[in-house]
Amino acid sequence: MVKKTLLNAKDIHIILHRLACQLIENHTDFSNTVLIGLQPRGVFLANRLIQILHKDYAISNIKSGQLDITFYRDDFRRRLEPLEASNTDIDFIVEDKKVVFIDDVLFSGRSTRSALTAIQSFGRPESIELLVLIDRRFSRHLPIQPDYKGRQVDVINSEKVKVSWQENDKKDAVYILSDN
Amino acid sequence: MKQLSVAHVLGIKYLKKEDIDLIFKTANHFKEVINRPIKKVPSLRDITIANLFFENSTRTKLSFELAEKRLSADIINFSASQSSVKKGETLIDTVNNILSMKVDIVVMRHPSVGAGVFLSKHVDAKIINAGDGAHEHPTQALLDSYSIKEKLGVVKGKKVVIIGDILHSRVALSNIFALKLQGAIVKVCGPTTLIPKYISSLGVTIETNLKKALEWCDVANVLRVQHERMDINYFPSIREYTQLFGINKQLLDSIGKDIVIMHPGPINRGVEITSDVADSNQSIILDQVENGVAIRMAVIYLLAQQIKK
Secondary structure, eight states, X not given: OEEEXXXXXXXXXXXXXXXXXXXXXXHTTOTTEEEEEETTTHHHHXXXXXXXXXXXXXXXXXXXXXXXXXXXXXXXXXXXXXXXXXXXBOOSXXXXXEEEEEEXXXXXXXXXXXXXXXXXGGOOOSEEEEEEEEEXXXXXXXXXXXXXXXXXXXXXXXXXXXXXOHHHXXXXXXXXXXXX | OOSOSOSSBOOGGGOOHHHHHHHHHHHHHHHHHTTSSSOOOOTTTTOEEEEEESSOOSHHHHHHHHHHHHTTOEEEEEEGGGSGGGGTOOHHHHHHHHHTTTOXXXXXXXXXXXHHHHHHHHSSSEEXXXXXXXXXXXXXXXXXXXXXXXXXXXXXXXXXXXXXXXXXXXXXHHHHHHHXXXXXXXXXXXXXXXXXXXXXXXXXXXXXXXXXXXXXXXXXXXXXXXXGGOSSOSSSOHXXXXXXXXXXXXXXXXXSSOOEEEOOSOOOBTTTBOHHHHTSTTXXXXXXXXXXXXXXXXXXXXXXXXXXX
16 A cells, blocks of 8 residues: 655645635625535544634634435445444524535535535535535536635545544545555 | 344344434434424435334334335335235245335334344345234334433433333333443332243343332333233232332332333323323333334344445
8 A cells, every 4th residue: 555645734834714704705604605515524534624714713603504414325335334324413404504514525415416406404504514624526426516625636546645633543634545 | 332133133042232312313313303293314324114013003013114205215114914925825924025116125014023133035125024923022112221321311220110011011021121231220010920930031130119219210211011812811900000019109109209101002091000190200101102113214224334335
């Protein structure tokens, strides 16, 4: 297994601040906006952005939640190893809200497709945007593109993009993993 | 563990502790789902489920049906009273006819002990036992344990007394298996005529004094007297049964601690339990009903996961 560092902690720090600023550009005071971290790994990114918006840009009281999409996936019964569900934590309805989905890596677009279905259980949002840290180009199975992206990468299908977070993996970094 | 160790859910005695943990964990997610504004997930939209009820049922049938609908499965319902069973058709023929309509999962209640096991050996579908005679009712026991866990935090080490007609109760047997598997301490209480002779071989103790049993326990699971399964008189009169084994507010207040009251339904108010107890804050009877849907969604989902495309 070959591990190549794509982004280090400093790169991630700069990118997160840029993404936070881009969100402010479009959502100003976030009064009608909700940030939804997609389980499991989008939640780390969502929390980090909320932290930055609060600390560095004095925007507090941002409505946020966590959405698990396991029961909405289109590969149920097709996987060799079944997936374990994570918690969904959304204690408000998203009716007429501007929703921003937050995930770490955008690959085939199927998770985002599932999330688009899942969020409907909580009402009909005014709009839905997608924010990702890493956009894997040329790998989409569905017509889904991010509205905000940290870094765009071209990697082949056999390679894996792994985002590690200090909270969970002791270090902020993005790696590209390949067999050779 | 991410999948069940069994291919069918026929009884608690075939499950492992890890299976129960997985079912509970999955049920937690479904409990959140059924409290959303839109209480439905699309997971089972290409699965067809047949609910075969060869014996009367209200809440179990409704609960299964709701669980299946919440998972987006297609369902067909069958009651023996309105079917060709009356015309002399055998169980296997009935079920095979239904299966040729491409059914993936069968939920079955049947008056004969072992009907689910028998069916699982002869037909190509996942079987969920929704009660077979006086044998097992696994989803009821799962939702009972889940409700205890929800109320008290853990099942392990809790003292649970099952009160009433133990002899004719599949709920009692499945509950004993489930509670023992999770490390609870179980006692049964009722008229000696309604307690099976070899019950202690399951690792439970017997108490015939209701007050003592209530003073001992953390949870009292109260059962109905199953008159429809009785061909002889097991006790002199309902009045006497109520006096000796009926739970009322006065008795409950006299034991000096708050215990949890459960009942699988249907309740015979004023017989095994009075209304003021059934509707009190100590009672989790309606939580049991809500949890029943989440537990059945979990069981169906986990079995459906094994049906490969």
